[in-house]
Amino acid sequence: MNVLLRAVLFVAVVAIFAVFSLGADAQPKKVRLGVEGAYPPFSEIDTSGKLKGFDIDIANALCAQMKVECVFVQLAFDGMIPALNSRKIDAVIASMSITDERKKAVDFTDRYYKTPAQFVVKKGSTLEVTPAGLKGKRVGVQRSTIHDRFVGENFKSADIVRYTKQDEVFLDLASGRVDAAVLDMIAAQVGFLKTPQGKNFHFVGPVYDDPKYFGVGAGIALRKGDNSLREDFNKAIAAIRANGIYKKIQDVYFDFDVYGTAAATAAAAATNATAKK
Amino acid sequence: MNFDAIIESLPMYATGIGTTLQLLAVALAAGLLLAMPLGIARASNNVWISRPVWLYTYVIRGTPMLVQLFLIYYGVAQFEWVRLSVLWPLLSSAWFCAVLAFTLNTAAYTAEIIAGAMRAVPYGEVEAANSLGMSKLQVLTRILLPSAMRRALPAYSNEVIMMLHGTSLASVVTVMDLTGAAREMNSRTYLPFEAFLTAGACYMLLTFSLVGLFHFAERRWLQHLAPRKNSFDVSGVVLTTAPRI
Numbered sequence: 001m002n003v004l005l006r007a008v009l010f011v012a013v014v015a016i017f018a019v020f021s022l023g024a025d026a027q028p029k030k031v032r033l034g035v036e037g038a039y040p041p042f043s044e045i046d047t048s049g050k051l052k053g054f055d056i057d058i059a060n061a062l063c064a065q066m067k068v069e070c071v072f073v074q075l076a077f078d079g080m081i082p083a084l085n086s087r088k089i090d091a092v093i094a095s096m097s098i099t100d101e102r103k104k105a106v107d108f109t110d111r112y113y114k115t116p117a118q119f120v121v122k123k124g125s126t127l128e129v130t131p132a133g134l135k136g137k138r139v140g141v142q143r144s145t146i147h148d149r150f151v152g153e154n155f156k157s158a159d160i161v162r163y164t165k166q167d168e169v170f171l172d173l174a175s176g177r178v179d180a181a182v183l184d185m186i187a188a189q190v191g192f193l194k195t196p197q198g199k200n201f202h203f204v205g206p207v208y209d210d211p212k213y214f215g216v217g218a219g220i221a222l223r224k225g226d227n228s229l230r231e232d233f234n235k236a237i238a239a240i241r242a243n244g245i246y247k248k249i250q251d252v253y254f255d256f257d258v259y260g261t262a263a264a265t266a267a268a269a270a271t272n273a274t275a276k277k
Numbered sequence: 278m279n280f281d282a283i284i285e286s287l288p289m290y291a292t293g294i295g296t297t298l299q300l301l302a303v304a305l306a307a308g309l310l311l312a313m314p315l316g317i318a319r320a321s322n323n324v325w326i327s328r329p330v331w332l333y334t335y336v337i338r339g340t341p342m343l344v345q346l347f348l349i350y351y352g353v354a355q356f357e358w359v360r361l362s363v364l365w366p367l368l369s370s371a372w373f374c375a376v377l378a379f380t381l382n383t384a385a386y387t388a389e390i391i392a393g394a395m396r397a398v399p400y401g402e403v404e405a406a407n408s409l410g411m412s413k414l415q416v417l418t419r420i421l422l423p424s425a426m427r428r429a430l431p432a433y434s435n436e437v438i439m440m441l442h443g444t445s446l447a448s449v450v451t452v453m454d455l456t457g458a459a460r461e462m463n464s465r466t467y468l469p470f471e472a473f474l475t476a477g478a479c480y481m482l483l484t485f486s487l488v489g490l491f492h493f494a495e496r497r498w499l500q501h502l503a504p505r506k507n508s509f510d511v512s513g514v515v516l517t518t519a520p521r522i
Binding site: 078081082085102104105143144148161162163164168171172175176177 | 467
């Protein structure tokens, strides 16, 4: 009896292990993606508390293409690279521009879009976008971004105010706490200028796309040496570009090609011209 | 550990410490000034005087300081009439909003500390004052307050240290305090461990300096409540002259 009981137990335990290991094999690989949720139209939280935006849709499309299960982890932008390097997440899809400085800390995939930057001020503001014109003026910028570095190095005379989130820059720009903001043109256009909050504001000054600051576009950041995941992402980006899924997603948010540098710059310049009118 | 990056950022931390101490000093001074009348009112036997103060401390102590700071900085700025008012030059400054939030906060906590210390003054002292024919105001200014302020010292030193740590919230509304310096270093170098460890070490240094100051103050003003030295202990055995065997 005892022996029989033992045998039954043994079989049961083996069966349980077998089921579990089978289950593990059948499950798709899990990839934890750092996203921001406060950078419209790329990444934001809708009224029901769900993540949405260009970054999120691209991330979902890439995960579907790679046949992996993606888990979104919402983080502040300046916490992305630390979270990546401390293994809390596996990749960052947060409109992060590929720059040499960041490449010291992380690896990047190929770009998945690129847009230039410009200053935004209140309509009727006489502010001149030159180092002399911005002297002592308060310029809002999101901390840790390429725009932060750009304004810090080129407009040293300005009083630069750094925020954790782009939303907070918009709030203080609207309330007049800062005289100007410098940021990604699409983020400015869709996240602020086209909203009721930003209706009295417009772009001024030149369009900036110097690769020294603005890199070659936004890529997906990965831990250094995570080459297999990088290759997977690169293949997936190429695949969704080729099969039309990228265009379908892009058309939801933008009326021009956000992937190509030349096209994006021209479109941005065109919208700028209309904004000035 | 990347020590070069830390050394390179030290000037930024020094400025940050200056801002942190400035925030702390102004908030504590204004907070204490507010807390004195509030504390006296809170200890009053008249409910019409003590209840409103109770409500104030209840609300402030019942909500996180971060929420209060967000309400003052982003919340109030939402209203057009606030932005057009004469107060806007003040309220548009992140530094002022931080100091305002910290002041309201520490005033509530300190008021409770003072009220508690006033209740802890032995009633015999008050009776003795009454029997000498002192007026209510005289009892308050000559007996109750001096005694209560001394007794409040240990609890107040805690409050000061909590406020020092609380000032780190200022960095979320763009004030470049000590924590702001650490966040700035983190965003420039992507070395969060070094950045925040340096900030932590600075805060610890400041905390220990404050603890030392309060230790000195307690030795000076709380001597009468300290355990007796060079004298008899309760059992009557002479401590200092007892021969060591």
